Amino acid sequence: MLDINKIRADFPILTQKVNGKPLVYFDNGATSQKPQVVIDAISKYYQEINANIHRGVHTLSQLATDAYETSRGKIQSHINAKFAHEVLFTSGTTHGINLVTNGFAAILKPGDEILVSALEHHSNIVPWQMLCEKTGAVLRVIPMNQEGELIMAEYDALLSNKTKIVTVNHISNALGTVNPIKYMIDKAHEVGAAILIDGAQAVPHLKPNVQELDCDFYVFSGHKICGPTGTGILYGKEAWLNKLPPYQGGGEMIKEVSFEKTTYAELPHKFEAGTPNIAGGIALGTAIDYMNEVGFDNIQQQEKELLHYGTKRLLEIEGLKIFGTAKEKTSVISFNIEGIHPYDIGTIIDKLGIAVRTGHHCAQPIMTFFNIPGTIRASFAFYNTKEEIDLMVAAVKKAQLMLS
Template sequence: MNATAETVTKSDAAVFDVERIRADFPILAERAHGQPLAYLDNAATSQKPQAVIDAVNHYYRHQNANVHRGVHLLSERATEVYEGARDRVRDFINARSSREVVFVRGTTEGINLVAHSLGRGFRKGDEVVISHMEHHSNIVPWQQLRDQLGIVLKVAPINQAGELDMEAFEALLGERTKLVSVTHVSNALGTINPVRRIIELAHGRDIPVLLDGAQAVPHAGVDVQALDCEFYVFSGHKMFAPTGIGVLYGKEALLERMPPFQGGGEMIKMVTFDRTVYAELPHKFEAGTPNIAGAAGLGAAVAYLNAVGMDRIAAYEHQLLTYGTEQLQQVPGARIIGTARDKAAVLSVVLDGVHAHDIGTIVDRKGVAVRSGHHCAMPVMQFFKVAATARASLAFYNTRDELDRFCDALRYAREVLV
């Protein structure tokens, strides 16, 4: 059964019926190597509920056309779906206006957009502050800007728990700081950063803040007005929507002042060979034919998440995290990398005497999908002096039983490899 406002009501808030949720995700019924699939790789990408699959299917069967251009019926339908999804996202993150919701390919493109647009105005010696726990997508674009423009990249350190050192962070903010760009939740460690405090400190010095929300939006309610950040970016595919669609939220006044990222169709009002007048927000930043089917899926994912309830999702995942942490602590030789006090449901593990890649392979044979590697956060691995970790990252359709199976598989890996 699909979760809708009718089927999941506030009255069952106390009992999180995970089996009912699981029934909404057809792929969870797959078997892996003859075992029931335990999908614990949600930080990499999430699975899709039937409602999202149906929305994409429906789009191609009944609504497919290009947006904004045609007056014919299908074009109107496609535009309605696309702009309707934008309005849903606006409400979901509580943006003031749909003009502040720019569709992009994903978090990576959202950060690159800001780096190439806002960043184009930076000068040699200007500074961008990031943290040691960033995903590569919030490191490399700024390094590229450093190489092109001579800006300085400052990196706020973390401690052994994987928490941001807030004193050191504050000390990095200065006259030349043009932007603070940090992750809301770390994909490699699960750390939830104190983003309100980060924003308060930055705003105290008139510094704009970009938050990478890729790992936050799927797991807890996000309110961009309450946060008061200048930019917030996230990926559809990590929040139960298709790949190739994501969101850059930006404060309207700032977006208005920023030059377009890419040029082409869709982002113009008028073109002659002499000059171009750009389209209004948010279209100014959406050059070319967009991912309309992806937007249809994203709109459906947002409706689905609203029906389940972000507060309930956050509470349930927190229970899973607590349980998984306790169980992992009892696995001989296992050590959790990332023990922040405020943590999302990410369990990055190293096992004495066993390489993370071997863990991944052995665990996979038991039907458990986890990710082994650096998780696109090599500086985090360097800080903890590990080559890689095996990471279980949870979603609200995961169960205690799946965590038990992960722990059993780790025990088995130790038995056969050490």
């Protein structure tokens, strides 16, 4: 079991007051807060070993390179990638998805099909639409039901020899639904399709084992797993990464350059053009260490209790409806109160120190499905408490009274 007081002491921002009230931070689905060790890792890089990586024989460059590549190794171990060069540093999930779509532009032909799910974040819809416009490929959508679950019978029916890649989130950012990705991966491979898993909302809650899953690509952002913003990871199977062309041209990603011809560097450098976010990459490794020290079994237990308690308390409010009631769900509650716009609730409870997200959560097709303008989303992390949930419920009740 977690010592919550000790855990919370690791996060300086949690002691803040907002509008004179103790901060209750329930916007973890957008970004997690950062423990002091991650903040210190960023500061230490700039204070002690600030230098460019892979390019210098001097001591600071070697120290920075070692720290950066050690971080890559930590992430390889964390997700159980077969090789360190299958782990690419990116600026976040969106960057990783765009890197893959850019590569598939050289592979797809008119009439090929891409399957996306109805539960996707815009960053896992728009790049594929752009790819279809560029290549003549066709986008197909895996539908969802009223509980916010993907309909597997429909997925099975959509798969064919025309399907070249399937892309689906591990966990829905808007509803908290945990998708049956192992089943989806296996079915995609049966028709010879590749599959990309958007793990942005999954990695804060669980450890993905990419070899066990057998996914072709897995992407996530560092800032949702207690790491810095502007960091992320694209895992890709070695065979796929060797097949895809480079995403950007520049320094570091080349082997030899002449005005007549350029040859590209080996993995992972082929996809890591230019000077990266070195401090961020190093600190992402620190964040991974921190999360593993807390322990994902402990994290899951704490968040499961928060989800059950929060669901129970919120449903005590008359006129409140929760969207996303999947059997497999993580610690996200999206809800509305009858007759009141979610933005109005969010604005009032912010005055009481409660930070939630309101709107469509970059998942407009989900809101269209439910015929709503958006939701109030409370997303819990392992450092949150039941007492904070009580404060949120009281604040929502007060806002409802004011707006009714």
